[in-house]
Amino acid sequence: MCVSGLGVAFYKGWSLALAMFAIGPIMLIGMGIFGAIMQQNTLVTMKAYSQSAGYAEQALGAIRIVACFGQEKLEIDNYNRFLMKAKEAGLKQGGAIGLSLGFFYFCIYICYCYCFLIGGVWIDEGFWNHSEDRTYLAGDCLAVFFGVLFGLFALGGTAPAFNAINIAKVAGKSAFEVIDRKPEILQDDTTAKKHTLKGEIKFDNVTFFYPTRPDQAIMKNFTCTFELGKTTAIVGPSGSGKSTTIQLTERFYDPNEGRVLIDG
Ligand SMILES: Nc1ncnc2c1ncn2[C@@H]1O[C@H](COP(=O)(O)OP(=O)(O)O)[C@@H](O)[C@H]1O
Ligand SMILES: [Mg+2]
Numbered sequence: 011m012c013v014s015g016l017g018v019a020f021y022k023g024w025s026l027a028l029a030m031f032a033i034g035p036i037m038l039i040g041m042g043i044f045g046a047i048m049q050q051n052t053l054v055t056m057k058a059y060s061q062s063a064g065y066a067e068q069a070l071g072a073i074r075i076v077a078c079f080g081q082e083k084l085e086i087d088n089y090n091r092f093l094m095k096a097k098e099a100g101l102k103q104g105g106a107i108g109l110s111l112g113f114f115y116f117c118i119y120i121c122y123c124y125c126f127l128i129g130g131v132w133i134d135e136g137f138w139n140h141s142e143d144r145t146y147l148a149g150d151c152l153a154v155f156f157g158v159l160f161g162l163f164a165l166g167g168t169a170p171a172f173n174a175i176n177i178a179k180v181a182g183k184s185a186f187e188v189i190d191r192k193p194e195i196l197q198d199d200t201t202a203k204k205h206t207l208k209g210e211i212k213f214d215n216v217t218f219f220y221p222t223r224p225d226q227a228i229m230k231n232f233t234c235t236f237e238l239g240k241t242t243a244i245v246g247p248s249g250s251g252k253s254t255t256i257q258l259t260e261r262f263y264d265p266n267e268g269r270v271l272i273d274g
Pocket of ligand 1: 253
């Protein structure tokens with residue numbers, strides 16, 4: 011529709027069509043602003059949604075503990091707080107879309123106004139239409155006007171598609187960030203030496219913080235040897251770091267200081 015509209019406009023009076031295009035840059039600026047605003051807001055909204063989804067998943071995963079302490083309402087309230095963030099971002103996005111789309115249509119109506127104005131003047135002055143080899147008539151002006159208008163409207167109709175492309179771009183960015191992330195602990199470390207496991211585990215002056223809680227040391231200068239062939243029990247109150255000891259042995263994490271040695 012864009013191509014045929016513009017084609018007809020140029021066929022019926024290229025000089026007037028060209029004159030109408032003087033308004034094009036304003037329209038492109040309108041579209042550019044629209045795209046930029048969309049992209050930025052989509053990012054904020056999607057982040058807020060993924061945070062709330064992550065929170066819900068965590069609460070649902072541990073629903074037995076939540077229910078056991080009667081904390082369902084607290085969890086729901088917390089989830090709602092995250093949703094409010096998403097709502098705020100969504101509202102802002104709606105406003106921004108409205109404004110930029112409004113600006114876009116403003117440009118189109120300016121185009122109406124501008125074309126009828128110069129069309130009228132050109133007919134009045136007997137301006138030559140090279141496409142038809144005679145002076146401009148009202149019919150030429152209308153044909154050019156509607157040709158350009160439909161062409162530009164068709165271009166404007168692609169705006170929602172641009173929106174979809176923008177959303178896909180933002181989603182792709184987050185996905186590629188995860189794909190491209192280089193973990194510190196490589197699963198298939200080709201430089202590692204092969205050896206048969208015997209089973210002596212040694213913690214050598216280990217200090218460890220969870221990456222998500224860098225302010226709380228789970229272990230401080232912990233040194234201990236779990237000897238080969240012996241059964242060792244790790245005993246301590248809840249939260250004292252028993253599971254963390256196992257996770258360090260499995261190398262789900264690396265210690266911040268010191269070493270965890272298996273068979274030396
Ligand atoms: N993934 C984690 N991120 C941040 N802190 C954690 C994580 N896992 C455990 N912790 C914290 O580390 C401490 C030790 O936990 P843990 O090793 O599970 O103790 P235990 O198994 O002895 O009950 C606790 O304070 C716990 O809240
Ligand atoms: Mg535990």
